[in-house]
Amino acid sequence: MSDQSHSEPAILAGNLHGIDLSKLPKNLDMSVETITENVIAMHGNCPDERTKFIFTKLITHLHDFVRETDLTTEEWMSAIHFLTATGKKCTDLRQEFILLSDTLGVSSLVDSINNAKPPGATEASVLGPFFTDDALHVENGQSIASEGKGNYLWVEGKVLDTKGNAIPNVTIDTWETDGDGLYDNQYAQRGGPECRGRLQSAEDGSYAFRAVVPVFYSIPSDGPVGGLLKSLHRHVFRPAHLHMMLQAEGFEKLTTALYLNGDPWITSDAVFGVKSSLIVDMTEETDAEVARARGFKDTQKSHKVLKQDFVLATPEEAVTARKALLARVVAK
Numbered sequence: 001m002s003d004q005s006h007s008e009p010a011i012l013a014g015n016l017h018g019i020d021l022s023k024l025p026k027n028l029d030m031s032v033e034t035i036t037e038n039v040i041a042m043h044g045n046c047p048d049e050r051t052k053f054i055f056t057k058l059i060t061h062l063h064d065f066v067r068e069t070d071l072t073t074e075e076w077m078s079a080i081h082f083l084t085a086t087g088k089k090c091t092d093l094r095q096e097f098i099l100l101s102d103t104l105g106v107s108s109l110v111d112s113i114n115n116a117k118p119p120g121a122t123e124a125s126v127l128g129p130f131f132t133d134d135a136l137h138v139e140n141g142q143s144i145a146s147e148g149k150g151n152y153l154w155v156e157g158k159v160l161d162t163k164g165n166a167i168p169n170v171t172i173d174t175w176e177t178d179g180d181g182l183y184d185n186q187y188a189q190r191g192g193p194e195c196r197g198r199l200q201s202a203e204d205g206s207y208a209f210r211a212v213v214p215v216f217y218s219i220p221s222d223g224p225v226g227g228l229l230k231s232l233h234r235h236v237f238r239p240a241h242l243h244m245m246l247q248a249e250g251f252e253k254l255t256t257a258l259y260l261n262g263d264p265w266i267t268s269d270a271v272f273g274v275k276s277s278l279i280v281d282m283t284e285e286t287d288a289e290v291a292r293a294r295g296f297k298d299t300q301k302s303h304k305v306l307k308q309d310f311v312l313a314t315p316e317e318a319v320t321a322r323k324a325l326l327a328r329v330v331a332k
């Protein structure tokens, strides 16, 4: 007589709502060693190979995380409470989960993998949460900022392909903080687009616009993610930057940002967006005639100048770059 306290499980066969029952796991007594394999086997029927692969990896890493950290029940419950609070903080205007992804470096990592660039092309950077689709069209040489929004800045450059040819008619979206470190959509009363604009590169690929010098700012820190950063003794600042998004027929869309050299937070960006190739120096222009020619209202004030060319990749070049990147990362 068997000393087993349970009966052998019946062998299931057939199909239940698309689930091949013969593929269900056969193990009992989930243990620290066997539970991962069983959970993975439970989605063995998933017809989508990519989904199956992603969830297999997710379960594997999650379980390894719990084992490697010797996670306590209290810590696990605290994580559940944190994620619940993060969800509750989300509204149409506030996305706390993206903030969590940003501050854990996941957004930047996804961005770097998905926007690998060939040598010579401008690198991408995180989109961030402050882009809006309602920027007004600005003619080359005109302003994206109203008078009084900050210190004067003149931005100019060219858009080129990787062979150095000019690209005309590139749609360039740009947005930035005002001199107080706030985007227009962070004000309770938003009159309309401010410190943002959309322009087109000229026939020779050139672009230029007036703006204000962006300043470093704090990411929203009054929610669960802010609390998490506080408990980790992490700061909440992003270095000063100017967002740029460039789109042209026949080229990969480029979402990037220019970071001002010398900013105190340049090497510890709260959302890990800085790349050294995107750090720029500004010069100072004191000639009143130049200020007048560029359209600044107060020509007695000096203004900063930021010169930057952008190099766009073709879709074929981007695919090759991404394959090379993944081969390098996976080979490690």
Ligand SMILES: [Fe+2]
Binding pocket: 128, 130, 238, 241, 243
């Ligand atoms: Fe930003």
